[in-house]
Amino acid sequence: MSATTRFEAALSAFDATLTRTRTADFSARLDEVVDPPAVGSPLPFEGVSLDGTDVVTEPTPAQLRDATTGVTAAAFAIAEYGTLAVRSTAGGDEPVSLYPERHVAVVRESDVLSDADAAFSRLADAFADGPESVVFATGVSGTGDMGEYVEGVHGPREVRVLLLEDR
Amino acid sequence: MTGRSDRAESIRHTMEEDGDAVHDHTATLNRNRYEAMASLDGGDALRRRAREIKEDAIADLPELIDRVEAAVEANGGRVYVADDAADANRYVQQVASARDAETAVKSKSMTTEELELNDALVDAGVDVYETDLGEFVIQVAEESPSHIVGPAMHRSREDIAELFNDYFDPEEPLETADELTRFARDYLGDKIRDADLGVTGANFVLADSGTVVLVTNEGNARKSAVTPDAHVAVAGVEKLLPSVEELQPFVELIARSATGQSIAQYVSMLSPPTDSPTLDFDDPNTPDFGGEGGDREFHLVLVDNGRFEMREDDQLRETLYCIRCGACSNSCANFQHVGGHAFGGETYSGGIASGWEAGVHGLESTEEFNDLCTGCTRCVDACPVEIDVPWINTVVRDRLNRGADPDAFDSLVTGLTPDDEPSGFALDKRVFGNFGTLAKWGSATAPVSNWVADAGPARALLERAVGIDRRRDLPQFARETFADWYADRGSRIDDPDAAVTLYPDVYTNYVRPDRGKAAVRVLEAAGVRVDVSPVSESGRAPLSQGMVSTAEDRAVETRAALEPALDAGCDVVVLEPSDLSIFRREYERLLPEGDAAALADAAYSLVEYLTACDTTPLAGDERVAYHAHCQGRTVGELDASEALLDCLGYDVVTSAEAVECCGMAGSFGYKEAYYELSVEVGETLADWAADHPDRTLVAGGASCLDQLDALVDRTPLHVAELLDPET
Numbered sequence: 001m002s003a004t005t006r007f008e009a010a011l012s013a014f015d016a017t018l019t020r021t022r023t024a025d026f027s028a029r030l031d032e033v034v035d036p037p038a039v040g041s042p043l044p045f046e047g048v049s050l051d052g053t054d055v056v057t058e059p060t061p062a063q064l065r066d067a068t069t070g071v072t073a074a075a076f077a078i079a080e081y082g083t084l085a086v087r088s089t090a091g092g093d094e095p096v097s098l099y100p101e102r103h104v105a106v107v108r109e110s111d112v113l114s115d116a117d118a119a120f121s122r123l124a125d126a127f128a129d130g131p132e133s134v135v136f137a138t139g140v141s142g143t144g145d146m147g148e149y150v151e152g153v154h155g156p157r158e159v160r161v162l163l164l165e166d167r
Numbered sequence: 168m169t170g171r172s173d174r175a176e177s178i179r180h181t182m183e184e185d186g187d188a189v190h191d192h193t194a195t196l197n198r199n200r201y202e203a204m205a206s207l208d209g210g211d212a213l214r215r216r217a218r219e220i221k222e223d224a225i226a227d228l229p230e231l232i233d234r235v236e237a238a239v240e241a242n243g244g245r246v247y248v249a250d251d252a253a254d255a256n257r258y259v260q261q262v263a264s265a266r267d268a269e270t271a272v273k274s275k276s277m278t279t280e281e282l283e284l285n286d287a288l289v290d291a292g293v294d295v296y297e298t299d300l301g302e303f304v305i306q307v308a309e310e311s312p313s314h315i316v317g318p319a320m321h322r323s324r325e326d327i328a329e330l331f332n333d334y335f336d337p338e339e340p341l342e343t344a345d346e347l348t349r350f351a352r353d354y355l356g357d358k359i360r361d362a363d364l365g366v367t368g369a370n371f372v373l374a375d376s377g378t379v380v381l382v383t384n385e386g387n388a389r390k391s392a393v394t395p396d397a398h399v400a401v402a403g404v405e406k407l408l409p410s411v412e413e414l415q416p417f418v419e420l421i422a423r424s425a426t427g428q429s430i431a432q433y434v435s436m437l438s439p440p441t442d443s444p445t446l447d448f449d450d451p452n453t454p455d456f457g458g459e460g461g462d463r464e465f466h467l468v469l470v471d472n473g474r475f476e477m478r479e480d481d482q483l484r485e486t487l488y489c490i491r492c493g494a495c496s497n498s499c500a501n502f503q504h505v506g507g508h509a510f511g512g513e514t515y516s517g518g519i520a521s522g523w524e525a526g527v528h529g530l531e532s533t534e535e536f537n538d539l540c541t542g543c544t545r546c547v548d549a550c551p552v553e554i555d556v557p558w559i560n561t562v563v564r565d566r567l568n569r570g571a572d573p574d575a576f577d578s579l580v581t582g583l584t585p586d587d588e589p590s591g592f593a594l595d596k597r598v599f600g601n602f603g604t605l606a607k608w609g610s611a612t613a614p615v616s617n618w619v620a621d622a623g624p625a626r627a628l629l630e631r632a633v634g635i636d637r638r639r640d641l642p643q644f645a646r647e648t649f650a651d652w653y654a655d656r657g658s659r660i661d662d663p664d665a666a667v668t669l670y671p672d673v674y675t676n677y678v679r680p681d682r683g684k685a686a687v688r689v690l691e692a693a694g695v696r697v698d699v700s701p702v703s704e705s706g707r708a709p710l711s712q713g714m715v716s717t718a719e720d721r722a723v724e725t726r727a728a729l730e731p732a733l734d735a736g737c738d739v740v741v742l743e744p745s746d747l748s749i750f751r752r753e754y755e756r757l758l759p760e761g762d763a764a765a766l767a768d769a770a771y772s773l774v775e776y777l778t779a780c781d782t783t784p785l786a787g788d789e790r791v792a793y794h795a796h797c798q799g800r801t802v803g804e805l806d807a808s809e810a811l812l813d814c815l816g817y818d819v820v821t822s823a824e825a826v827e828c829c830g831m832a833g834s835f836g837y838k839e840a841y842y843e844l845s846v847e848v849g850e851t852l853a854d855w856a857a858d859h860p861d862r863t864l865v866a867g868g869a870s871c872l873d874q875l876d877a878l879v880d881r882t883p884l885h886v887a888e889l890l891d892p893e894t
């Protein structure tokens with residue numbers, strides 16, 4: 001099974017969907033997975049951008065608070081667990097992926113790593129260049145603290161992945 | 168220390184208040200853990216690796232502290248190493264007042280509970296809000312955590328709804344878990360956006376990069392760390408790891424061990440101050456994004472508070488390897504039925520609490536709960552860093568015993584307590600700890616000893632003087648011991664295929680000789696010649712009472728009794744799993760170096776031994792319900808028994824999913840203070856037995872058989888009796 005197939009299977013375990021797109025069709029596919037109002041942080045991938053979409057980059061705190069969707073890049077993904085690695089960037093990946101109810105993560109297919117071993121070796125490479133800040137986000141926030149399991153606590157209730165097939 | 172009946176009353180109360188909710192949660196988490204670990208390839212190797220990393224990190228601690236100081240400072244933050252709670256609290260107060268902080272939001276942290284940091288912040292005029300929903304519940308309820316991972320685990324949804332409706336008086340009363348969660352999230356969301364200070368703990372701290380690792384499911388730690396401009400992370404010094412390279416095993420183990428998830432929802436690795444834009448929700452229309460994140464302030468407070476002394480303590484040191492996953496609590500039968508309000512000290516709860524409490528608060532704070540560890544060892548398999556939690560409890564118990572006051576009853580039983588323990592040692596512990604002597608006397612004078620012991624006045628005296636609950640049936644001593652029976656009978660095998668030495672434990676010898684006789688017949692049916700070694704108590708009984716030096720004496724005696732067999736290269740068959748387990752696990756600590764290995768290698772349970780030889784004549788086709796003895800299970804008895812019985816043609820179900828320990832646990836179930844808890848725990852086993860009404864009940868050890876005898880109306884068998892060709 002390819003890493004992407006395994007990634008998709010792992011995502012489906014927590015009702016997250018994976019949408020494949022080529023860079024050329026990015027804006028159209030993005031529209032399908034965004035529930036407005038949406039905020040976003042700049043995407044570092046060649047050929048795709050949030051400019052010219054309805055997604056607000058450099059939002060104000062009020063726009064962040066009121067957004068339904070947050071769009072960010074994921075530095076990489078771990079297929080085995082359905083994990084998205086989101087970096088803390090000046091563009092706000094961390095709060096944008098955290099505050100809105102829906103997180104839309106844009107992932108390059110070449111960044112879908114098979115398992116934790118591959119992910120940690122990637123991480124070690126990144127740390128070798130200097131201290132990193134990154135979160136492994138897997139599924140949606142949840143709690144059992146109110147007597148039963150409930151999804152959607154301080155973090156998102158929904159996760160959507162946009163996979164860049166040609167990157 | 169409270170008296171025995173006060174203790175019983177307090178346990179009864181906690182069991183009634185917290186027991187059901189705690190049992191539901193812990194039993195589920197425990198089942199989930201089994202599944203999650205089973206689905207992980209190389210799980211045991213990963214635990215080994217995690218253990219080694221922790222051993223090295225604690226050994227290198229001073230150097231790691233230097234490295235993390237340098238790294239955090241290079242990143243633009245500050246590190247403060249606090250000697251104790253007051254020192255740590257003072258520092259955080261200073262950070263708060265330098266920023267004129269009025270409010271702080273916190274993510275869950277046991278270390279800040281240990282420091283009582285919230286009180287210190289309130290004293291400094293800062294309002295503190297716990298953002299983990301479990302912590303939030305107990306903050307509102309003004310309670311202490313009942314579990315190190317799920318602090319509000321003792322409260323049901325109905326309880327929490329009532330609490331919130333009373334406290335917050337919402338327009339529409341809250342009812343469902345969904346409504347409660349949304350309410351708490353919105354309430355705390357406002358607090359997080361307004362907060363002047365974010366306080367988190369840390370699950371791990373990476374020295375080389377100054378990285379704080381936070382593992383949560385709710386996302387509250389992320390928000391608390393990132394939303395306010397200032398972040399204070401408070402962590403015990405033991406949380407340090409060298410670098411991200413060493414982090415992987417822990418990320419893979421912590422959630423599996425804690426909740427049975429393969430990975431937690433959020434594993435944040437933050438090397439603050441991070442580049443994330445600051446978010447000023449008081450000025451909601453000015454964009455903060457895209458800047459340098461330069462206004463962020465970060466403090467890492469590393470707390471000693473007794474940990475450096477623990478590091479020097481050969482017995483308590485491994486407590487520092489603990490990653491606080493709660494698996495030892497979830498896998499503990501006693502904990503499952505009372506929770507951390509009874510099975511816990513000032514801050515920490517569950518099996519490992521004895522180590523933490525003794526280290527950070529002092530020995531006295533373990534006094535009320537240390538006995539709740541029965542030494543069943545089920546947590547040993549559960550712990551992701553292979554901590555010998557029962558051993559830590561034993562050592563702490565030994566230290567408590569040594570500090571006890573002289574006991575007025577001492578002279579009454581001098582003859583029955585031939586140990587070298589200090590005279591201040593509690594009488595009940597000494598009687599139970601010297602069970603071998605008691606059993607020998609009881610058997611020699613049976614049946615009179617049984618009549619006397621069972622008589623009402625004697626039971627009252629036993630309860631008053633020794634704390635043996637009068638509701639519990641006492642062991643009935645046999646007039647003819649197993650060893651005497653065998654000496655009369657001798658071997659019936661002339662032309663043996665193999666020869667073994669049977670170790671006659673005191674229970675088999677004096678109380679249940681029938682299982683010894685059955686074992687001899689079973690072994691002979693398999694063509695094996697049996698020798699019986701001299702009777703000796705293995706040391707298990709004194710060890711369970713925290714009488715380590717007496718246990719050492721018994722271990723030396725037992726090793727000597729088995730010496731001829733070992734010298735002759737003979738295998739040793741052990742019928743009582745608690746003895747097999749002490750041979751394999753604790754003798755390494757109790758015997759002079761090098762003496763334990765030969766016995767550990769030669770010792771087999773009956774089942775293991777039969778598996779290795781030709782057992783065809785023993786075939787059977789009964790339907791069996793098998794309960795493995797807790798300590799036996801930890802040394803592999805469950806798998807071995809299931810495999811053998813299956814191979815012989817029996818149809819077997821086991822209690823593995825439902826039950827960790829029968830609750831009897833040697834002397835525990837006899838004790839007045841714990842009788843009711845023991846029965847409550849035993850009911851879980853009895854319920855399981857009742858689910859299999861048409862199966863023959865088989866149990867691994869003496870305690871489980873006694874407990875089943877008391878609670879179930881079928882007669883349970885030892886596996887030797889099941890296989891006995893004469894029945």
Ligand code: SF4
Pocket residue numbers: 424488489490491492493494495496519546549550551552553554556
């Ligand atoms: S002692 Fe082991 S099982 Fe218990 S909380 Fe610590 S790490 Fe987890």
